[in-house]
Amino acid sequence: MTQSGYASERETTEGRVFTVTGGDWDTVTGSVDPLSNEKIVVNMGPQHPSTHGVLRLVLELEGETVQEVRPVVGYLHTGIEKNLEYRNWTQGTTFVTRADYLAPLFNEAGYCLAVEKLLGITDDITERANTIRVLFMELNRISSHLVWLATTGMELGAISMMLYGFREREYILDIFEETTGLRMNHAYFRPGGVAQDIPDSAIKKIRDFLVYLPKKLKEYEDMLSGQVIWQERTQGVAILDVTGCLAMGVTGPVLRSAGLAWDLRKTMPYCGYENYEFDVPTATTADVWGRYQVRLAEIRESLKIVEQALDRLRPGPIFISDKKIAWPAQLAVGLDGMGNSLEHVAKIMGQSMESLIHHFKLVTEGFRVPPGQVYVSIEHPRGELGVHAVSDGGTHPYRVHMRDPSFVNLQAIPAMAEGALLADVIAGGASLDPVMGGCDR
Amino acid sequence: MTIEPNESSTGGVPVSADPVGADVNAPAQVPSSPRKGMFGITGTGDVSGFGGLVRRHPEIVGTAKPYGGYFDEVTDALEEAYPGFADAIEKVVVDRGELTLHIKPERVLEVAQIMRDDEALRFELCSSVSGVDYLNSDARRLHVIYHLTSMTYRRRVRLEAAIPAGGSLPSVTSVYPTADWQERETYDMFGVVFTGHPNLTRVLMPDDWEGFPQRKDYPLGGVPVEYKGAEIPPPDQRRVYQ
Numbered sequence: 001m002t003q004s005g006y007a008s009e010r011e012t013t014e015g016r017v018f019t020v021t022g023g024d025w026d027t028v029t030g031s032v033d034p035l036s037n038e039k040i041v042v043n044m045g046p047q048h049p050s051t052h053g054v055l056r057l058v059l060e061l062e063g064e065t066v067q068e069v070r071p072v073v074g075y076l077h078t079g080i081e082k083n084l085e086y087r088n089w090t091q092g093t094t095f096v097t098r099a100d101y102l103a104p105l106f107n108e109a110g111y112c113l114a115v116e117k118l119l120g121i122t123d124d125i126t127e128r129a130n131t132i133r134v135l136f137m138e139l140n141r142i143s144s145h146l147v148w149l150a151t152t153g154m155e156l157g158a159i160s161m162m163l164y165g166f167r168e169r170e171y172i173l174d175i176f177e178e179t180t181g182l183r184m185n186h187a188y189f190r191p192g193g194v195a196q197d198i199p200d201s202a203i204k205k206i207r208d209f210l211v212y213l214p215k216k217l218k219e220y221e222d223m224l225s226g227q228v229i230w231q232e233r234t235q236g237v238a239i240l241d242v243t244g245c246l247a248m249g250v251t252g253p254v255l256r257s258a259g260l261a262w263d264l265r266k267t268m269p270y271c272g273y274e275n276y277e278f279d280v281p282t283a284t285t286a287d288v289w290g291r292y293q294v295r296l297a298e299i300r301e302s303l304k305i306v307e308q309a310l311d312r313l314r315p316g317p318i319f320i321s322d323k324k325i326a327w328p329a330q331l332a333v334g335l336d337g338m339g340n341s342l343e344h345v346a347k348i349m350g351q352s353m354e355s356l357i358h359h360f361k362l363v364t365e366g367f368r369v370p371p372g373q374v375y376v377s378i379e380h381p382r383g384e385l386g387v388h389a390v391s392d393g394g395t396h397p398y399r400v401h402m403r404d405p406s407f408v409n410l411q412a413i414p415a416m417a418e419g420a421l422l423a424d425v426i427a428g429g430a431s432l433d434p435v436m437g438g439c440d441r
Numbered sequence: 442m443t444i445e446p447n448e449s450s451t452g453g454v455p456v457s458a459d460p461v462g463a464d465v466n467a468p469a470q471v472p473s474s475p476r477k478g479m480f481g482i483t484g485t486g487d488v489s490g491f492g493g494l495v496r497r498h499p500e501i502v503g504t505a506k507p508y509g510g511y512f513d514e515v516t517d518a519l520e521e522a523y524p525g526f527a528d529a530i531e532k533v534v535v536d537r538g539e540l541t542l543h544i545k546p547e548r549v550l551e552v553a554q555i556m557r558d559d560e561a562l563r564f565e566l567c568s569s570v571s572g573v574d575y576l577n578s579d580a581r582r583l584h585v586i587y588h589l590t591s592m593t594y595r596r597r598v599r600l601e602a603a604i605p606a607g608g609s610l611p612s613v614t615s616v617y618p619t620a621d622w623q624e625r626e627t628y629d630m631f632g633v634v635f636t637g638h639p640n641l642t643r644v645l646m647p648d649d650w651e652g653f654p655q656r657k658d659y660p661l662g663g664v665p666v667e668y669k670g671a672e673i674p675p676p677d678q679r680r681v682y683q
Binding site: 073074077079081082083085086117118120246247248249250251260262267268372373374375377384386388390392398399401403407408410411440441 | 536537539541565566567568569571572573574578586588590592595597599617618619620621622623626630643644645646647654655661
């Protein structure tokens with residue numbers, strides 16, 4: 001063994017072996033405090049399977065403990081609010097439906113209710129249109145909660161839950177497709193009513209679904225609730241109490257999981273929700289487990305509302321009778337989606353010049369909305385969806401702002417995650433159910 | 442972070458390109474005052490006569506008491522709890538069943554504090570903060586609008602504060618922490634500066650974006666996009682039905 005300035009070496013049967021530990025380096029490494037230097041900054045996202053789309057989290061970690069979280073949003077900003085100002089009021093529904101893509105009908109409902117309030121026709125919306133709106137919003141709530149269950153299951157390691165959740169959602173999307181012509185981005189609710197009546201085949205599908213889903217829900221509960229890993233990953237994790245929720249503006253299932261039964265369908269009813277019987281599920285644990293329980297219970301309550309809505313669906317007009325506002329065309333679902341019905345085209349092109357003029361004026365120019373501003377809020381699957389609409393008296397919106405629950409709720413991630421473990425950031429973030437399309441708009 | 446110094450600042454473009462939108466050579470649809478005509482036609486002979494129609498900008502008129510509903514209770518309670526009521530509240534407007542309090546911008550924080558804490562008011566939740574740009578119809582063109590919700594009494598109220606471009610108003614984040622991102626969005630989109638905000642940076646647009654996209658003099662599209670040299674004309678240059 002020889003001693004050189006670099007590393008110690010010795011001869012073996014395999015050849016010469018150098019040993020690089022020891023020497024001067026002992027003094028250097030010995031003076032480093034292993035604890036205080038473990039702080040690392042981890043960039044999670046925007047491309048990451050457990051961030052629900054393009055959410056970016058900048059995490060400062062000490063060991064596995066999160067010291068600081070900084071959520072970064074805006075990667076999916078598409079300027080929906082700006083675009084609305086360049087289209088007429090009816091065309092607006094095709095834009096807002098693309099904001100929160102897991103709850104498109106809620107975006108449309110919030111927007112349409114705001115336009116109707118500006119027009120002062122809230123009370124003129126026909127009963128059938130309101131019932132269809134309630135029916136479809138609740139189906140949409142179920143599909144949104146199913147996706148939450150699916151993605152959260154996946155993020156916490158229950159991959160089979162993801163497959164089941166998306167499979168069940170497919171049934172609801174089929175119902176939507178049957179009625180609106182599209183699986184997502186329906187533009188189905190219009191200011192003044194809904195674009196299309198429900199075909200009997202869709203009603204039969206909904207009835208089948210009402211029988212089908214409760215059995216499946218039972219299966220999911222059997223699979224998840226009693227499971228130790230699921231309990232450990234959710235119970236006592238990412239706690240946010242009522243005070244925290246109100247301070248951060250968090251509403252929806254997260255607020256109800258903290259114990260406050262604040263549900264706009266009950267507290268400030270719209271679309272005739274006061275006429276339906278349902279409960280507002282709450283939990284008191286204020287953790288991910290509570291949010292899981294609340295959402296499952298909400299799916300069951302939504303099923304109750306869907307059933308009642310089906311029962312009170314009476315034949316009648318689906319659009320407001322005022323011809324200055326009502327969409328002139330009878331729409332029909334064709335092979336390529338929704339469009340003008342052939343009878344309507346035959347009438348305006350072949351029989352009635354006045355109908356053609358009327359059609360042309362309303363479709364190209366749109367209706368005028370008296371100046372003013374309104375704020376309408378509805379209970380979205382993720383919380384309060386507010387629409388602040390301003391009109392200057394023209395045929396285009398002057399300004400529309402959507403207060404999206406995903407955007408507001410995401411502010412609460414640091415409050416829930418700081419001081420906890422890295423794995424709990426995933427659970428806590430998932431329990432907020434953020435959808436970046438809605439958050440960034 | 443650049444804060445808009447004055448009205449003549451430009452909007453709209455990533456760094457080192459010519460200014461688009463804003464106040465010089467604006468390709469955007471700047472709302473004219475008063476609005477003329479019905480079909481947005483310019484440069485052709487008007488044979489219909491509709492081009493001579495002038496649309497007036499409606500003025501916001503304050504409502505006289507009694508306001509009806511819970512609005513009287515809310516304003517009375519605020520007047521009782523807040524000594525500066527007469528000075529701070531410019532106008533009370535009741536329209537479409539909604540109560541709007543127009544407030545002097547510098548008083549927003551004080552009013553928010555009382556709205557939240559007073560027992561007869563109890564607006565615990567700041568539902569929404571947003572902006573509206575009333576270009577050419579209000580000298581203080583940028584309006585910041587707060588929607589407060591009282592869960593105790595199930596009430597809503599709207600606070601509205603108007604500032605000129607380049608102006609500022611106090612942040613309400615110390616009273617309502619939820620206003621944090623919403624004020625950032627309002628800054629991002631309108632260039633409204635909230636003094637006392639802990640971290641007033643852009644939230645939806647990229648950090649180095651120039652201009653404030655939701656302003657009325659900012660065009661939609663037409664901003665050069667870094668994508669294989671493609672440039673999309675603003676919608677108002679494609680076709681328009683006004």
